[in-house]
Amino acid sequence: MKNVSMDTITQAFLDYCGEETDPRTLFVLSKMVEHAHAFAKETQLTHAEWMRGLKFLYDAGQISSPERNEFVLLSDVTGMSSLVDMIGSQHDGTSSSVLGPFHSVGAPEMDVGGDLKQDNEGATVVVEGYVRSIGGAPVEGARIELWQTAENGLYYSQDAAQEDFNLCCTLTTGPDGRYALTTVKPAPYKVPDDGPVGELFRATGRTPWRPSHLHFIVQAEGHKTLVTEVFADGDPYLDRDAVFGVREDLIMDYAEHTDHAALPPDLAVGQNVTLPWYKVDFDFVLAPENG
């Protein structure tokens, strides 16, 4: 195009792409450029502002490594990760939420009723529930992965004082679809704020904190895999989760119990649970694979 102008540049981008371009790739790229150009025009973006944005990306690249991906964090804190999660799970099952950076493949198998708390500090929390299909039928053989922070707010992979796979496990449901375990309360968690994303937080008066949560992945044959988090009602950061992960159906309650009467009978720790203990009931509803 011999006369690229503010009015023609978006079309020029499309025109420069070859006819052999994969149609979906072309569609996604053209929408991306259409929105990027509209953003620049609507804001009448200055050269200095755009340079600042490009410096942000350069700095994000410099601080990133296989262990620390500032672009994923940027995606998280702008809501893009959550939005893409929601776009991919538009069904009547349990809401999905962000995977986060602390999922470790290969967490040890544990029986239903097993003791994940072990020697961890903190009051005992009993988590119990059912995996069901959307119609209500229990799902047998569902594999539930759970991972969470210790009472100090750190995942085992961030904390040399914790053993490998501390507070991580894999459970498989029986014919009734039930799962149960003992653990401790997770703690609020701060996303890394020592890089460009931290500058963004400070420039906008935002908090890098996330409300405390239990991470779950639930997989079962014939169903969509569910990646989600379960939050505690009353958490001070529920209303401003740094990564936009909170959904109403993912908020649970820690019910306090001052005696052992309501303990599930099959817990590995039996009646040795210290008092008071806390109960979380949370069911997972899985959407059909081809829904």
Added chain:
Amino acid sequence: MKNVSMDTITQAFLDYCGEETDPRTLFVLSKMVEHAHAFAKETQLTHAEWMRGLKFLYDAGQISSPERNEFVLLSDVTGMSSLVDMIGSQHDGTSSSVLGPFHSVGAPEMDVGGDLKQDNEGATVVVEGYVRSIGGAPVEGARIELWQTAENGLYYSQDAAQEDFNLCCTLTTGPDGRYALTTVKPAPYKVPDDGPVGELFRATGRTPWRPSHLHFIVQAEGHKTLVTEVFADGDPYLDRDAVFGVREDLIMDYAEHTDHAALPPDLAVGQNVTLPWYKVDFDFVLAPENG
């Protein structure tokens, strides 16, 4: 927000920003997020596609260094650099165009009529013109920086065989606003395509080539600084410049001359110009500083 949804997440981003946030920063960021979210929704972006996009950014970060900025290149090849240039120069003067990565501060001063060609290969090109204000008045004391590739398509900073500042100079106009010099034809130039941006080119059947061009910066008191490029009519890449820099008023003609009759009389090389030689006439019209 306790129930972030596809419908509420864009507003949630705004709501999470503090009241003390600089209004312009908040406006630019909110428009950025608004467009990013709209992009994801309109494309019903999949998790795999978004992961591919984030990998692109990560890879761009890994290949970037103070000498090689893949994010600036991405901005160039998506038209963002050109668009921001155009937004910043909406006036009746000469169009601006991209600065590019090869501008070196401190190019040697040369008199009007000076010989920039020196020992460079190629036919002689005489570039001549006037610096004027929008009303037509000549601008005295305008500083013109010019830089270009040699006949092999490389800038001196890319080519160990060229001396420092080869084909780079600074001229200052006299009372008539005129400039003139002898040089060689620049060659088409390929933007780096060995990184993520190269993958983007290949995925979309685009060319990494730019049409040949002379780079100019023109600065004069009381006027907006003009950063621009001047292209050659008939260049095979005029219609698909990889960085969207071509504007109709920036296309010049190489007029062939088979004798010395039309040579400007004040050229340092005088009548020693080899035949045929080529003439480029290009005037710069500067917009007022506060226009």
